[in-house]
Structure formats: C-alpha cells, structure tokens
Amino acid sequence: MSTSIHVELWQVAASLVLVALAAAISHWQRADLERDILVATGRSIVQLTLVGYAIKLIFDVDSIWLVILLLAAMVLFGAITARHRADRVPGSFGPLLIALALAGAGTLGLVVALGIFDPTPRYLVPVGGMVIGNAMTASAVALNRLGDEMADARARIEATLALGATAREAAAPTVRRSLRSGMIALVDSTKTTGLIFFPGTMVGMLLAGASPTDAVRLQLILLYTLLGSVSISALVATLLAYRNFFTPAAQLRDL
C-alpha cells in the first residue's frame, strides 16, 4: 500500500473554480449560502493544512504517545462539537466524551490486536481520525434523537414509570430508537457502497495509483471498523445520557 502521488498547489487552486460555481448557484438561486461557502472553504484550507503539518510532525517523530495525544484531542473536540447537536440532553458532554473515547480505543485496539494494522502513526492517525469522526456523528445524531424523543414521549415514559418500571425500562423504546438513528446512516451507506457512491478511501487509493484490489480490501476493512466504532459510540452515549433525564427515585426531571 505504499503508493504516493504529488499534488501541486496550482491544482488545488484550480479546484476552487468549483467552489466559485457553488457560490454562484447559491447567489443565483438566492439560497443565501455564499457566506457559508466562503467560511467553509477558508476553514477547510486552514484546518487541513494545519492537520497536514501536525500529521507530518507526528510521522517524523514516530512516537505512539504523540498519536495518543492527537487522538485524545480529537475525542475532546469531537465531544464538544457533538454536544451542540445534543442540546436537549442534560449533561451530554460526559456521555459523549466517554462514548468517543471508548469507540476510538475499542476499535483501534481491536484492529491492532487482530493484526489488521500495525500500531504505527501512519495507520493509527488516519484510521483514528475516521473512527472518531464517524463516532462523533453517530453519537450526536443518537443524542439529538434522544433529546427529541424524551420530550415527545414524556407522557408515555411517565405513565410507564407510574407502573413501577425502572427508568431504564421506561426509557427502553426511546433508547432503542435513538441508537438506531445513530447507526442507520452508516449501515445504509455500507449497503449501497460501490453502487451509488465510491467511498473516500477507495477513491483516494485509486487516485494515488494503488491496485483496485488493494483499494477495495482496505475500504472494506475501514467500513467494518467504522461500523464497530459507530455502534459503540451510539450505544455508550445513549445508555449513559438517558439517565440524566431521571432522578435517582426514577422520576422524570423537569427540564
């Protein structure tokens, strides 16, 4: 898998034509996204450039501790970002932080233990980034749904508590649906992968000159790794967060 291509700066600059096209369409159709497109473009250049230098540094230093530090920072920022999507869930930061940390450590630990990837920065940094990024999206979606469902199903949940059900029993249908929401997007995209879209890793490898067989195999490994990470993060986040809606005496908190 050691292929590499060189990309010139002018090539990157030329691709901005398509950004201009997007802004023009927005302006023409009054979608009012020009500013957002500009900000998104600026941020992508700055963020990816910084990350590129950070990764280069990490590869050069070749220290596992630096990798762990980087992944820990990703978990932290991921939890902070996801918290905004889960604004109807009280105290969502803790559950999100634990969910992302467990999803990252669990899946990366497993792929290394199974001998799929070597425990080196070249594998752990990009795979870790994907794992934590997808875990963040899944847990944010799951908790967003949890917040909405807990509000909508308040009467049903309280009626179930009134029967002497535990908080966990009363929240079970809600937790189940939230978990499902967190996982369904990746399950669906895994189903249609190769038919409706080519996933990024495969595209990147093909562009970089790898053989299609290698590109497909690596893509499959990553898809399955992401499925694991997404299910761990959505599960841990919902199971930890639903408790915050209840008092120790199994009463619904007033929110």
Add this chain to the structure above:
Amino acid sequence: MGDHARVLFELRDVGLDRAGRAVLDGLDVRIPEGATAIVGPSGAGKSTLLRLLNRLADPDRGEISYRGRPIAAYEPLALRREVALVPQLPALLEGTVESNLRYAADLAGEELDLDETLRRAGLDPSFATRDVARLSVGEQQRAMLARALAQRPAVLLLDEPTSALDHATRDAVEATLAKLRSESNLSLVLVSHDPEQARRLGDEVLEMPA
C-alpha cells in the same frame, strides 16, 4: 366515611414550585381509605398532587405520609405498583392491549387474568388483541385503567378519568369506577374539575383552593 376510616395519605404543609411559581403551597390534606374525589379549578395543582402520592414527583416543602409512614421511606417502584396512577391522557405502550396488560402485570409480579381484568375496566375480552393505536380515546382510557388493575394495586389514583370523553362514554366510565369500588376493597383517589362528578364518585370530596 367517618373519623374511624383509616388514613391513607396525610399531607402536612406541602409545597411544590415549578419554574419559580408555587404550584402547591401550604397544603394540608388527609385522604382516607375508600373513594375520595378532589375538586378544584384548573391550575390548582390537582394533577401535581396525584403525582406526589406515588412519588412521580417529590414536594419541595412539607411532609407526605402513606399509611402512617413517610412516603419517602417507601421504595418508589414498589410504591407505584401498590398506588397506581392513571394519567389524564392515555399513554399506552406500542402494541396490543394484552401486551400492555402483561407488561404491567409482569412488573408487579402478578398473574394476569386477562378477561377478568378487561371486564373490570369495562372492556370486552375481544379488546385483548386490539392494537392500541387503533383505539378511540375512551377505549384507550379504559385500557389504561385495565393496565393499572393488572397490577392489583391497593390504591388507584385517577387524574380526570373522563375529561377527554363524550357524555355517554363518561357515564359508562363512571359506572365502571362505581362498580370497581363496590366489588373490591380498592381505594380510589380521583381528581376532577367537575363538582357533580366528584359527588357522584367520591365518598369524600376535598376541595383544592385555587
């Protein structure tokens, strides 16, 4: 009911605030065994009072006792199986009437006599297999009642049991409650905004201040 009736609930100087407003304040109430109707205008805190009686909420001030013991000393889940609340709006779990009744009976560790439980709530046994999503509000209300009865509670707390119903259905539910009361030693505490209904159903009528 005379003075000799045993006291079920006693509230002393009970207060509860929500969003900076006192929903209940300085409430002193004794609720005896038997059928007690609580009347009062909307916003008087009647539903909140019922929620305090099976610890779906706890008061901010004052004391509540159940059968002479502080209510907080009871394990909340066990208390709720003994003191069952039927909320104002039906809120059944997805599934059939039977699955709802079984769920409740299993939680309470009770054997379920399905036909008998449905009959006591005024429902024909054929309702067992009906999907709760396809029931009318009146039927759902009865299914909620049947679900509470499936736990064989000692006290039934009923929050405006007929508020969502038309006159004919209301009369039928009232008849069901009167029958339930006469054929068992179940105690009822029901809140109503209708003083007439309170007199029809309660041995004792308590008025909540506005």
